[in-house]
Amino acid sequence: MQKLGLLGMGDVIEKTSYDLRRNSYAGKILIFSDCQHQAESLQKLHGCLIQPSVEMVCKGSNVFFLMSAPEKITGFTRDLQRKLQGTLISFVPGLNRSNLKKLFPQARCFRAVNSFSATQYQSEVALFPDAPDVRRLLGYLGNLQVLTDELDFELATVATCMNGWIYFLLHDLQQWLSEKGLPPEYARRLVLRNLQECLITSSNQPRNSFRALGEAQAKPNSFAANGLAVLNHQPPGAAWGAACEVVLDSLLN
Structure with a gap:
């Protein structure tokens, strides 16, 4: 045995x-x-x-x-x-x-x-x-x-760190809603509901990229599209990519 x-x-x-x-x-x-x-x-x-x-x-x-x-x-x-x-x-x-x-x-x-x-x-x-x-x-x-490939393995290790980062994104979204007047518990439920919808939709449509799924939600002239235009102008992805690069560099060195 x-x-x-x-x-x-x-x-x-x-x-x-x-x-x-x-x-x-x-x-x-x-x-x-x-x-x-x-x-x-x-x-x-x-x-x-x-x-x-x-x-x-x-x-x-x-x-x-x-x-x-x-x-x-x-x-x-x-x-x-x-x-x-x-x-x-x-x-x-x-x-x-x-x-x-x-x-x-x-x-x-x-x-x-x-x-x-x-x-x-x-x-x-x-x-x-x-x-x-x-x-x-x-x-x-x-x-x-x-x-x-061992480099691919290091990239998979970087991905395990993302779990901790996502909580801070959720915190910022809840915090904004709370500061505008929503009860914190309700703001938390709304943020989690959005996250759950994203996870369910992504799991049910594995052939569609995350970007394509997001674009389907933020249709032209919609309120979601107005917010997305701001995000695209100040891309949050730059900060996320930089965080990934820092972790990868520390793993390799």
């Missing part, structure tokens, strides 16, 4: 364990946690096997998810890089496969990125490079996309 060791801390371990079990992963999950409450919860809810140390997780597993924060990876691997054998799937952003193989010379090294979406939705997972056994395992986490 496959024995999967989760090397990381905090919420990311909880979300990963949840996704694996929700999608019927039947293998053993080994973890180490400094937090007794978290360890007991994961053991009770997801059948995780609690280990007394990270070293014991490595010793008892044949497949690993590396999920530490980027700034902790050097210190974290110092004691483990020579001991860890088997298949290593790194979820650490900015750590390219070449450097990953140098840190873990005895392991089969792969990279993955997970959107870690809210629990009621399937996560989006990207894998580089491809391998059938790794593909099957990551399929338990959500919708899997295999990538053949």
